[in-house]
Amino acid sequence: MIESRKDIDWDSLGFNVIPTKSMFKSECFDGYSWPKGKLIPYATISLSPAATVLNYAQSIFEGMKAHRSIKNRIVLFRPDQNAKRIAKSAQRICIPIIDEDYFINAVNLIVCDNAEFIPPLGKGGMYIRPLAFGVSPFLGVRPSKEYIFMIFCTPVGHYFKNGSQLLNLLVTDKYHRAAPKGIGNAKASGNYSASLLPGQEARAQGFDEVIYLSAANENLVEEMGAANLFAVSGKTLKTPSLGKSILPGINRDSAICIAKEILGLSVEEGDLTIDELLAADEVFCTGTAAVIGGIGKITKDDREYIISNGRLGQITDKIKKYLIGIQLEEIEDPFGWVYPL
Numbered sequence: 001m002i003e004s005r006k007d008i009d010w011d012s013l014g015f016n017v018i019p020t021k022s023m024f025k026s027e028c029f030d031g032y033s034w035p036k037g038k039l040i041p042y043a044t045i046s047l048s049p050a051a052t053v054l055n056y057a058q059s060i061f062e063g064m065k066a067h068r069s070i071k072n073r074i075v076l077f078r079p080d081q082n083a084k085r086i087a088k089s090a091q092r093i094c095i096p097i098i099d100e101d102y103f104i105n106a107v108n109l110i111v112c113d114n115a116e117f118i119p120p121l122g123k124g125g126m127y128i129r130p131l132a133f134g135v136s137p138f139l140g141v142r143p144s145k146e147y148i149f150m151i152f153c154t155p156v157g158h159y160f161k162n163g164s165q166l167l168n169l170l171v172t173d174k175y176h177r178a179a180p181k182g183i184g185n186a187k188a189s190g191n192y193s194a195s196l197l198p199g200q201e202a203r204a205q206g207f208d209e210v211i212y213l214s215a216a217n218e219n220l221v222e223e224m225g226a227a228n229l230f231a232v233s234g235k236t237l238k239t240p241s242l243g244k245s246i247l248p249g250i251n252r253d254s255a256i257c258i259a260k261e262i263l264g265l266s267v268e269e270g271d272l273t274i275d276e277l278l279a280a281d282e283v284f285c286t287g288t289a290a291v292i293g294g295i296g297k298i299t300k301d302d303r304e305y306i307i308s309n310g311r312l313g314q315i316t317d318k319i320k321k322y323l324i325g326i327q328l329e330e331i332e333d334p335f336g337w338v339y340p341l
């Protein structure tokens with residue numbers, strides 16, 4: 001197996017882009033399937049200033065990680081789920097569908113070619129960012145004729161700079177992330193531009209991130225903008241149901257499976273009220289960047305709520321250990337989630 005490079009300080013990795021050796025790129029005309037594509041040196045790309053991606057955000061993406069596992073091999077986590085999700089996002093944003101085998105093969109290629117950039121076990125992972133976007137120069141608002149699908153990757157450490165410390169979140173009633181019949185359930189770039197200002201304002205006030213309420217009913221919790229939310233009360237886990245504006249997180253689904261099938265908890269997917277969240281025994285969030293983040297403090301209407309005495313809850317900790325344990329092959333994978341390269 002190709003070892004991690006010796007000239008990178010693996011202990012000081014953050015969540016910044018470190019250029020790697022190569023990236024994958026393919027170009028497709030609307031109405032055709034994606035041609036084979038190839039690895040090219042990691043570099044900037046050039047686009048028309050009128051490209052639909054720049055003007056109308058005709059753009060979708062994915063986020064996944066490769067790790068070195070305890071079995072001393074390189075593994076992905078549920079890449080078939082990312083493949084299925086990007087196909088759904090593509091359909092919503094009018095981008096030619098990227099099929100599952102094509103997607104997984106491209107991810108394989110780039111991870112293997114950049115294996116020396118995968119951190120050593122325990123130092124982080126290699127973040128993989130597939131994207132697809134329209135590049136035709138149109139002034140009118142309509143889908144592009146030509147598209148690029150590319151993947152770049154970069155080694156990452158921990159997403160939140162305070163590492164495994166608990167998160168301090170702000171419930172915003174000033175902004176919504178997404179609308180029920182909008183594009184909140186697609187991994188569309190446009191959703192993220194909507195979250196920049198709320199995130200910036202929250203960080204300026206000392207919070208780590210924002211909790212959004214549902215645009216349809218402000219008594220209900222939506223999600224965090226890049227992570228799904230869970231409330232634990234007794235032996236029950238509750239999270240907002242999919243189907244409206246919630247992004248179907250793969251770590252969300254994995255946490256649900258572990259809770260149900262390994263820990264024997266009951267899981268309710270439905271409406272999660274903000275009152276239930278603030279009164280929960282434990283609150284955590286899930287997403288590829290941070291895997292599972294424990295939440296220690298939530299502020300709403302200038303009132304601060306301390307969750308699980310400001311410590312990492314027991315159930316959160318168990319789910320986190322199982323999920324990370326499976327991802328790194330420290331625990332046997334009963335679900336067939338680990339994908340060795």
Ligand SMILES: *Cc1c(COP(=O)(O)O)cnc(C)c1O
Nearest residue numbers: 225226227247249250251287288
């Ligand atoms: C990607 C994403 C998540 C987390 O999904 P994972 O598949 O678990 O990484 C949650 N919310 C939003 C809005 C996202 O874009």
